[in-house]
Amino acid sequence: MLWIFCGTGEQANAFGTQELLRTQQAVWCTPPTRCTWPAPFPEAGDELWLVWRQGPGTPVVVLGVGTILEPPRELYGTTVLWTDPDHPGIRDAALQLNYEDAGTAVSFLRLENIRLAAPGGVAPVNALNGLQSRFNTANPAQIDILRRTLPLP
Secondary structure (H helix, E strand, O other): EEEEEEEEOOOOOOEEEEEEHHHHHHHEOOOOOOOOOOOOOOOOEEEEEEEEEEOOOOOOOOEEEEEOOOOOOOEEEOOOOOOOOOOHHHHHHHHHHOOOOOOOOOOOOEEEEEOOOOOOEEEEHHOOOOOOOOEEEOOHHHHHHHHHOOOOO
């Protein structure tokens, strides 16, 4: 499946979100035990587009895309989340980028085959403004927009 993960200013800023993806190949992600995830859940090997917006109703910027990497164990009823014991230093890296301290159980998605947009993201894409601040199942029109915004090789 194809997914869009929308981060917001409530979590960090666009530069910090993109920097965590660049340095740790990671996206901070609240587990489904603490927020609503779409069904079926994302799986390792699924394509994930990372976008960001300051808050509800603000323009969306595209930060990058990658493939969800399988973690060493199942966590929170999923097969896609990582914590610091699975990838030591990931939590500290997020804290250094001004993510809110959510304790030692904070979870992340990790990606491979990453393609990043320019620092801070590609210019606002108004056609994506209806995204929820979480996982979103990508529809064909959204994927077309994303692939035109950040062409893949």
